[in-house]
Amino acid sequence: METAVVQKHVTALPPGSDEEQRKLCFEMFNEYWADAVGKGIPFDTVGTMSIAAALFALVAKHGPETTAEFVQDLAKSVLQDEFTSQKRAN
Structure with missing residues (x-):
């Protein structure tokens, strides 16, 4: 997957915080x-x-090890319901 499209859009963002x-x-x-x-x-x-496009871009910019660490942390966040609008009943 080509990351040039991602890079083009990222660099086109206006300045700001x-x-x-x-x-x-x-x-x-x-x-x-x-x-x-x-x-x-x-x-x-x-x-x-x-998700696949994001991973290609992250690996291209940060390398596979850093990206894998990010994905592991992301998995923990998913399991902790950080990406749900409603929390599960325990």
Whole structure:
């Protein structure tokens, strides 16, 4: 997977705080996601391809070891319900 597309969009972000850039990126990603689903691409396919694209970009920038550490930390966050809007009942 080519990371040039990711790099092109990242460098095109306007100057501003990290938080402002994250908000803009989140809004752009949500628009992309809605557009892809609206064109008939299954929700799960958009999700898995988004994760794969992100991993390719992270490995290209930070290397496999650092990316693997990030993914391990991310797995812990998922298991701790940090990515759910509702917490599970215990």
